[in-house]
Each structure stands twice: as C-alpha cells, then as structure tokens.
Amino acid sequence: MTPGAAGFAGRSAGRDPWVLLICCARVFLFANFMVLAATLPVLMPAWGIGAARAGSIITSFTLAYALSLFATSWLADHFGAKRVALASAWATAAAALAFGFGARDYLSAFILYGLAGLMQGGTYTPVVMLFAERFAPQQRGKAVGWLIGSTSVGYAGSLGIAGLGLSLGGWQTAFALSGLLPAAGAALLTAVLWRQANTIHARAGALNLRRVMAASADARRLIAGYTAHSWELLGMWAWVPAFVAANLAQGGWAIAGASGLAAYIGAASHIAGAGASLSMGTASDIHGRRKVLLLVAAACALLSFSIGWMVGATPILVVPLVLAYAFLAIGDSAVLSTALTETVDPAWLGSVLAVRSLLGFGAGAAAPLAFGAVLDAVGGSGPLAWGLAFASLGIAGALAAWFAFRLSDGTRRG
Template identity: 25%
Template sequence: MKQTRWTALFWIALSQLFALSLWFSASVIITDLKYIWNLSGSSEALISSSVPLGFIVGALVSSYFGIADRYNARKIFAIAALFGAVINCFILVTGSAFIGISLRFLTGITLAFVYPIAVKILAAWFPKNRGLAIGILIAALTLGSALPHFIVVFLTAVSWKFIIIASSSLAFCAAIMMYLLVADAPTASNKTVFSFTLLRKVLQNKPVMLANYGYFGHMWELYAMWTWLPAFLTASFMMYAPETSLWFSALAAFFSIGIAGAIGSVLGGYIADKIGRAQLTIIALSGSTVCALLIGFTFGKAVWLTLAVAFLWGVFVIADSAQFSAAVSEFADVEYVGTALTFQMCIGFAITIITIQALPFLQTVVGWEWVFAFLSIGPILGIVSMDKLRKQGDGSGASFLK
C-alpha cells in the first residue's frame, strides 16, 4: 500500500519525538550526576551546553559534505539515532565529568543528523503548503526535548540509570521506526550544501540577515529557558510548599515545556499562514518577552500562578521557531539557501551556549526573581529586526511579509 504524506508525517514526527529525548536526558538527572561526577557550577552547565556545541559541529559537517544529499536521508536518521542511543548509554558506566561532558558533546553531534534530516525528509513529502506539517514537526521536537521530565515522573523513585535507559530505548525505537515505517518520498527535496565561499552573499542579503537576527534573539531565550525553567519551578514550589514532591515539579516542567510548546508550535504554524509569518514572530517574541520578565515575580508564590505564567511562556517561546528558517528559504537565492540555513542554525545554537552557561552564574547574583529577565534581551532585539523586515515590503517573500 502506497504511503500517504500524512502517514509519513506521523512516523517522522514520532521518530523525532523519541530521538530528541536524548537532548535533556542527562540534564534531568543533574542532581545525581553532580554527586557521581563531582561537578562544579560551570561544569554542571556544560552538561547541557555541550549538546548544542556538538550539534553545531555535526550540522557543519553534515552540510559541508552534503551527507543528506549523497545518501538516503532516512538511513542517516536511523543510524544517527542508533548511535545516539548507544552513546547515551555510556553515561551509565562513567564516573568522570570530562568523559560525561564529552559523551554529551557526541550526543549533540548525532542529533545534528536527526532534527535537520527530519526537516529534509518532511520537505520532500511536503514540497508545498508545509506550514502545518512543520508546526507538527516542531511540536514533536518540543515534546521530545521535554520527554525526560515526563519519564522522571514515573522513575524518580528508582535509580537515575533507568532514565538514561528509557531515553536510549526511545532513541533506538526512533531508529527502527524511521528505517522500517517511513517510505522514501515520491519527490526529492532541494540540496542544502554549505559553502564558506557563499557566506559573503548571505551576509549581504539584508532580508535574510534581518530574519537571522530575529532567530538569534529567539535562540538567546529558548534553550536557556528549557534548561533552567525546571530548576526554577522546583525551587519556587519548594519555597511555597516545602512538602512538594519532586515528581510534581518534573510533571510541571513537562507541562510547561512539552505540552505548552507542542500547542504553541502547531498554533504558530496555523496562525502564520493566516496573518503572515513576520507578524506571527513579532507576536510570539512579544509574548515570550513579557513572560520572561513576569515569571520571576511568581517565584515562591501560589503554584497555579507560577504554572500559568510558565505555561504561557512555553507556548510563546517556541511558536515562532519554524518561521525564521522559512524566511531564509524565501529570501535567499537558491544558490546559497543551504549555506544560509546552516549559518542561521549554527550561530543560533552557539548563542544558546552563552545563555545556558550564564544563567546559573547570574542566578547566584540576582536570584531566581530576576535571572530570567536576562533572557528578555534576545526577543526584544528580535522584535526590532522582524518589525524592520515586516515594514520592508519589497515584494519578495510575500508569504513571509503577508
């Protein structure tokens, strides 16, 4: 039976959801790893920031050598997810912080052959009108990234090792599903090769760079929020009600990041098709700015109030994510669109390392009440860039400037 594009989307999204559980699999057990690996404050943050660093390296290698264009994209995804599962399992047997951080770096490299490859596979299945499909894929990424917090709810009473085993098992299932259950698309997607010689053209394209600046502001906030919001929720709940269980804090994190993010991703794609991508990014960036500034005022207050702001933040912080790469695809010439997309992704994830590393230091200085205000800098600058892009109205990228 011939596979439909919506059936393919289901399996692609589910595969990505399972594979992305590797991203924060170590972060959710950081309390145990601090003791086992004797982590300092800076090395604790490296457990999370080493993953995007590996992702950057993997994305550059993949794009520079055109791996997804030379080989079957489904098989690349499956192999990467399988290697990610194995590498993640090595955390079970290491007692060294250096080796542990190195394993997280290698996990990031494997994930660079998962998420971007999934986007490429999806693009082949949806050559046109892929707004909703991309929204669903971003929702899967968000749910997958938050999935370890949900796993903790059920395994928090047993050894931390079961959480690593669970996330690795999910990544293994992702490899099997992508290899066996997703068919090759009837049409080929465009090549996305990276070239250093074409970077100059990317930098000279004003609409592309405005979209990039918006994306950089978005990434300044996104992964730092995903990384440190769970710690904030735990500390806030404990201050308000010291008897609060850790499983409740983990469930609140999954609710605020995963469920809220999935809703935001799908709604963002749907609304962008109605009012225009630039307008949607401005709304999402504005909403996340307000939430970043407000969340600190809920610290130690009623649980429902903290959760309400956290949930709204989870919706807004990811709702615009897919629109920035869409902007680059529409404004960049075919000759260098692959270079432009790779440049955007690599710089964006490099920025996440800065904020992930900075937040724990700032928290010791200003406390949980004010630390997330630091993240509002990114979306504020992003709003300025996207407003300039929206007002440009030069006739190109019509769906973006709608």
C-alpha cells in the same frame, strides 16, 4: 516552489502519513535528549560532582549539537537531505546506546553525551529541508509546525522516560531506557524515507554563500532573529524548572517535593510547546510569517521581563504563566524556519541553515551561563535576582521582535 511541492499544495500536513510517521520517528530519536537534565539531582551525589561539573556535561552536548547542526546542514546541500538525515538517525541511535550503557561517571558521561549531541543534528535541519521540498508555501508553515512540535513531544517523552527509569531502578535504568529508543526512531525514519528520491539541488556557478547572504536582507534578519530567539528559548528551558521549584519552596513546599513537581511542570511546558509550534505555524500560513513572528516575539519578551519578579507569588498564578511562557518561547521557531526556506534558494538552504544553527545554538549555549551569572551577581533567590536574570532573556526577545518588524513585505504573506 520546490520541485515536487505542487503535488502536495492541497494536502493537509496533519493528514499526511509521511508527516505523522516522521514526527513519530523524531519523538523516539530525541528520547535521550533530556535524560541528563532529569537525572542530575541523583547523579551529582552519586558521582561526587558539583553543579559546575554537572552543567559542563550538558554544555558538551549543546556545543556538540551546534557543531552537528552546522555540519549536517552543509552536508545536506552537497549529498542530499535524505541521505544525511538517515545517516544521522542511525549514528544518533548508536551514540544513544553508547551513552545509555557506557556512561558511568563524570568523564565517560562528558565524552559520550557530547558524542550523542554530535550525532543528533541531522535529524533536524536536513529534515526541515525535506519538508520544504515536499510542501508548497501555503502548507509549509503548518507542516514545519508539526516537525518542530515533534521535537517538543520528544523532549517531554525524554523527561517521562527518565522519570520512569529513575522510579524503576535509578539513573542506570533511566540511561538504558533512553538509550534503546532512538534505534526505533531510526528504523521508522528509514522505512518512511527509503524509497524517496535523494535530491541535490544544482547551484549557479557564479554564486557563493557570502553572495547569497549579501543578496537577501531578509535572510540576515531571520538568522539574527533566530539567534536572539535561541538565547531566550534555551535560557528559559534551562532555568524555568529551578524558578518553579523556588516559587513552590517559597510557598512552603519541601525542596525535594518542589523539585519533583517542577520536573513534571517542565514536561508539561514542552507539551505546550508542541501545541505552539503547530498552531503558530498554521497561523503564519493564514496571516503571514512577519505578523506572527512579531506578535509572538513581543509577547514572549514581555513575559521574560515580568515573570521573574513573581517568584514570591502564588503558584496558582505562576504555573499558568510558566506554561504560557513556554508556549510563546518556542512559538516562533517553526515560523522562523519556514520563512527562511522561502527566502533562500533551495540549492543554498543547507549552507544558510548551517550558519543559522551555529549562531543560534552558540547563543543558546551561552544564555544559561549568563542567566546564572546574573543570579550570582545579585545574590539570593528573591524577586530582584530572578527578575533581572529573566530580563537578560527579555533583551534577546525584544531583539527578536525588532528583527521580525524589519522583515520586508515579501514575508508578510504565507
């Protein structure tokens, strides 16, 4: 148990104003996260760019975000999680403003969206460390579930803000609205954390990161499982809207209407993801981390291997399956994070999270490209192409289940 956690061992995370306010702050901080994905159909003709260049803007954000997670996790070990989280929040707000009012063509968007990703990482892993400091293990899964759930709500909110901006004044308005809101999140996070102590955990002099990792097989398995989980999750997020649009189009919908409805279903899938993070985090407190990780990863892999073959099925069947898929794909995220906080010495948690973030989001950045390569290689938009493309995600899901199965008895209880 980390220092100070004992005082919160009996407190429900869902009734702790500290948790709720931090979650609200993160919803605002993620307001620009999905704005580019939501506006791409409008930006491509407006800027005269093709799909590859459009996708490269998102790739610049994702890779910069991975580097940011790595750097801010390492910095949190050395300068304290609170200090890094607050600095990152205000940097995120500044970068969001720069993108919202400065991105007006491909090159400016590529640079400024990448800058936004580079500032964002400290609003995630250092905050996980703050939650680990505050909550004892019997409450930590639920607490981290609230944290990860707020990310999903932030994604859904970002899509909603972008849609509102598009309807009010086009992509420029969408950019501006999403650029303004992160400042409110930074202000709220500052108000919540301002009087909180900035903890820097002492390290044993004989240890280094290599020895810390070598000493814990479970830490290595959790990082490997997270990497596989990230491949499946980010690949799913990137391609499910197009899959739903293809399903609706095969059912007779016009492509414009199908794309619009698919975007709303995408937002709904992130809301489902928020429920998954909270419920699975809570379940892991009751039934154990290992059991929940294994069941969720196996069920998600099963859907990855099967859903693509249903592209021609009725949307009445496909849409609920997509929502279930979204629920399961992120359902193990909070549990993976919680288990790692319980496996690693707090003095080294930031450095271990840095390694995990680089590997996980590196895999997550590659997954959409691999998925698209399978679609192009098979050709067409029928069940074979979609089935094999989603199977490329299912392989990673099966690996995540295997690494969960290999966890030791120490992770079986929450």
